Amino acid sequence: MITNKNCIIRLSRYKNALYRLQALGFVKVFSDNLADSVGGTASQVRKDFSIFGISGNKKGGYQIDSLLEKLNSILGKDQLQKVLVVGAGHIGSALMRYRGFEKEGIKIVAGFDIDPAKINRSNPVPILPLDEAKAFIKSNQIRIAILAVPDIAAQSALDLICAAGIKGVLNFAPLRLKAPDGSIVNNVNLEIELENLIYFVNVAEKTK
Amino acid sequence: MITNKNCIIRLSRYKNALYRLQALGFVKVFSDNLADSVGGTASQVRKDFSIFGISGNKKGGYQIDSLLEKLNSILGKDQLQKVLVVGAGHIGSALMRYRGFEKEGIKIVAGFDIDPAKINRSNPVPILPLDEAKAFIKSNQIRIAILAVPDIAAQSALDLICAAGIKGVLNFAPLRLKAPDGSIVNNVNLEIELENLIYFVNVAEKTK
DNA sequence: ATCATATTGTTCCATTTTTCACAATAACAA
DNA sequence: TTGTTATTGTGAAAAATGGAACAATATGAT
Numbered sequence: 001m002i003t004n005k006n007c008i009i010r011l012s013r014y015k016n017a018l019y020r021l022q023a024l025g026f027v028k029v030f031s032d033n034l035a036d037s038v039g040g041t042a043s044q045v046r047k048d049f050s051i052f053g054i055s056g057n058k059k060g061g062y063q064i065d066s067l068l069e070k071l072n073s074i075l076g077k078d079q080l081q082k083v084l085v086v087g088a089g090h091i092g093s094a095l096m097r098y099r100g101f102e103k104e105g106i107k108i109v110a111g112f113d114i115d116p117a118k119i120n121r122s123n124p125v126p127i128l129p130l131d132e133a134k135a136f137i138k139s140n141q142i143r144i145a146i147l148a149v150p151d152i153a154a155q156s157a158l159d160l161i162c163a164a165g166i167k168g169v170l171n172f173a174p175l176r177l178k179a180p181d182g183s184i185v186n187n188v189n190l191e192i193e194l195e196n197l198i199y200f201v202n203v204a205e206k207t208k
Numbered sequence: 209m210i211t212n213k214n215c216i217i218r219l220s221r222y223k224n225a226l227y228r229l230q231a232l233g234f235v236k237v238f239s240d241n242l243a244d245s246v247g248g249t250a251s252q253v254r255k256d257f258s259i260f261g262i263s264g265n266k267k268g269g270y271q272i273d274s275l276l277e278k279l280n281s282i283l284g285k286d287q288l289q290k291v292l293v294v295g296a297g298h299i300g301s302a303l304m305r306y307r308g309f310e311k312e313g314i315k316i317v318a319g320f321d322i323d324p325a326k327i328n329r330s331n332p333v334p335i336l337p338l339d340e341a342k343a344f345i346k347s348n349q350i351r352i353a354i355l356a357v358p359d360i361a362a363q364s365a366l367d368l369i370c371a372a373g374i375k376g377v378l379n380f381a382p383l384r385l386k387a388p389d390g391s392i393v394n395n396v397n398l399e400i401e402l403e404n405l406i407y408f409v410n411v412a413e414k415t416k
Numbered sequence: 417a418t419c420a421t422a423t424t425g426t427t428c429c430a431t432t433t434t435t436c437a438c439a440a441t442a443a444c445a446a
Numbered sequence: 447t448t449g450t451t452a453t454t455g456t457g458a459a460a461a462a463t464g465g466a467a468c469a470a471t472a473t474g475a476t
Contacts (some may be wrong), residue, residue, distance in 0.1 A: 001415065016382070041466090047425085056425090060472070074404070084439085184408050192217055193396060193403050202394065212432080249435065251435060254453095265441095266441045
């Protein structure tokens with residue numbers, strides 16, 4: 001079983017690169033084309049594919065359409081993914097308005113907040129009271145959520161939505177959350193991303 | 209020389225955990241406390257520290273205040289980091305309004321956009337025309353930027369700010385950018401983060 | 417039909433990263 | 447003072463990751 005997160009990220013990159021190539025009229029692709037597009041080696045592309053039983057043609061490369069089909073199936077993109085956003089602050093609202101998810105088959109179906117002033121049922125993405133999250137998650141069978149609430153509220157919000165059936169959470173609160181059994185929390189920590197960048201910029205500066 | 213990004217990310221996590229412990233009144237900490245807080249092993253904590261020449265006391269653990277000093281110095285947090293945001297769309301605006309950076313000593317000093325309608329010089333974080341970015345970067349000696357512009361504009365905006373002196377960029381546009389010589393680009397790709405999450409949720413579901 | 421060539425799939429090797437294990441030693445107790 | 451204990455610091459082992467190399471082979475050329 002694959003536990004290598006980087007490998008799955010590379011599959012996403014291959015997929016994105018393939019759509020671009022397809023848009024340019026390409027029908028087949030070689031491992032080294034893909035390596036160039038995503039910044040890796042041809043061996044790694046081939047190995048990534050072989051891990052998932054994807055095979056191409058000796059001397060013929062890979063057929064883009066069938067390759068995309070397989071990648072999309074692996075990545076769960078053969079069905080629309082309904083996602084909800086918990087927290088309608090700056091970040092949460094921006095995510096709800098962000099148009100980039102659509103073309104990836106990801107649809108934000110609702111936002112939730114505790115602040116009554118934020119509630120807006122007629123929004124393109126309705127913003128509902130957090131009280132209603134449980135019922136909403138159950139009746140719509142949502143499995144994925146984005147958590148964009150203040151630090152202090154993050155753990156309890158996580159517990160609430162996981163108890164209601166959420167299995168995967170992308171957490172923007174800059175602190176480590178304890179994932180309830182049976183659910184997965186991935187973190188997007190912008191402060192840490194920036195710190196990391198600053199560190200490497202400083203190192204580059206010093207060693208120059 | 210350290211090139212291990214994960215190691216640096218762990219340092220940030222240790223730092224954050226230490227502030228929380230300090231706020232609770234703790235004065236010293238053991239490697240296994242830190243391991244618990246950030247979700248790792250005690251050996252790794254000690255090894256991470258040893259890589260940077262940080263040492264504690266046999267049987268006495270680490271003094272939190274001096275440990276924080278050293279981590280902050282490694283992470284470049286002994287001075288305010290001025291950052292600018294390029295692109296004042298949903299994501300860019302949310303980042304400019306996000307209050308979480310301040311407590312990390314990161315200050316967003318300006319935003320830039322090509323759309324004249326977005327310009328607002330009297331904003332708490334002024335939003336200026338992209339034309340002015342070069343002069344601003346030079347005169348304020350900014351080294352770090354967040355790139356939150358549409359895909360199509362990302363590479364040219366990157367080239368522009370790097371030519372003006374930006375050394376590190378956190379890119380939110382969901383495509384691979386070519387980093388100009390001497391600068392570093394880190395990517396935050398929300399679509400890919402969600403895809404990744406969905407993949408692992410699906411795997412967990414199947415193997416259950 | 418035969419040969420040359422290009423490209424895959426996979427094995428093996430190198431490197432990086434993590435974990436284990438334990439000697440060294442500071443703090444404390446008797 | 448001596449002994450016991452807790453914890454570090456690090457060297458060695460193990461695991462994971464990535465890359466190079468090459469045999470296998472399909473394709474196209476002659």
